[in-house]
Ligand code: NAD
């Protein structure tokens with residue numbers, strides 16, 4: 639199979655590419671990425687030379703470029719990870735979220751219709767369901783939970799989901815959607831909670847906790863998300879949504895304290911800052927459907943996954959220090975400038 643993976647120079651997309659090249663060496667992976675501030679080509683350097691891997695710098699909103707690529711590659715499957723993914727940035731400037739997350743998704747699906755496809759898979763998020771109250775631990779997001787978004791980010795992701803389902807019903811496009819909870823693991827951009835706190839701890843900088851740190855997220859190790867995505871594209875039912883999450887709810891403040899402890903740093907680094915506007919209180923996924931239909935269960939326990947993640951950031955300081963300094967943005971020019 640030839641699989642186009644969009645957003646593959648980002649956190650989850652890159653981990654997915656590593657997973658797929660390892661588990662399915664017979665498949666060809668074509669990574670499409672615009673290399674926004676969140677895309678880091680150096681993440682993919684180990685796989686760049688593989689004969690069954692190709693990197694293409696391309697904006698998914700560039701219709702002509704996308705059509706040209708489909709003509710060349712004739713993909714069997716498209717997995718769309720490409721997105722603006724950070725909630726705080728969507729509060730600062732929603733417009734690029736609408737452009738990439740909705741218009742870009744439409745362009746990819748038009749290409750799928752025009753050239754034919756076995757499967758289009760949309761990587762969505764649990765944030766499309768809005769949030770749950772802290773005092774109702776019995777409530778979880780199922781695939782039937784109504785869409786009820788809070789931020790421009792989650793609204794743009796929900797808009798894309800609706801468009802994907804419309805292309806299935808109207809044009810018969812063979813689609814699936816997955817909605818996963820918060821991921822953590824190697825190569826996550828240090829603007830997100832866990833890598834930001836690790837990087838700040840290591841630099842003895844303040845640890846900015848929003849509000850009182852009581853918001854709850856349902857954390858999943860990134861490789862478990864990759865495995866679930868692989869199962870869905872191979873065995874998931876067309877036209878279906880699958881929630882992905884591991885019943886691992888934690889308060890932000892407890893995560894930050896845990897990171898301090900693991901790195902031997904004092905909790906006095908913790909600084910409570912003004913809350914995020916519209917801040918969702920609690921996310922919690924019910925993964926019963928993907929478990930029943932595809933046999934998926936998370937394999938990495940949080941205690942093990944967070945230690946592995948912390949160790950990774952300790953041993954890959956170059957990767958995140960280049961990001962923090964902005965140096966990584968010159969990597970593409972260094973690699974490709976003269977070619
Ligand atoms: P990320 O921000 O780390 O990576 C996004 C990637 O998309 C980057 O490499 C970026 O360069 C690329 N990109 C952005 N705009 C593009 C465009 N117009 N054309 C081509 N490439 C473009 O994001 P992530 O955390 O890896 O998330 C990947 C996907 O998973 C997103 O769709 C996100 O909504 C979803 N998701 C993320 C999480 C999470 O916890 N991080 C959880 C559930 C779902």
Ligand code: DAU
Nearest residue numbers: 723724725763764765819820829830831846847848853890
């Ligand atoms: O649930 C899935 C979503 O998880 C994905 O769709 C998003 O792409 C991904 O970014 C993530 O969204 P969150 O907003 O939950 O992640 P973030 O890491 O930004 O924040 C996690 C929690 O930590 C949230 O309650 C806000 C809080 N926070 C975050 C940062 C960056 C802080 O308290 N301080 C911080 O500095």
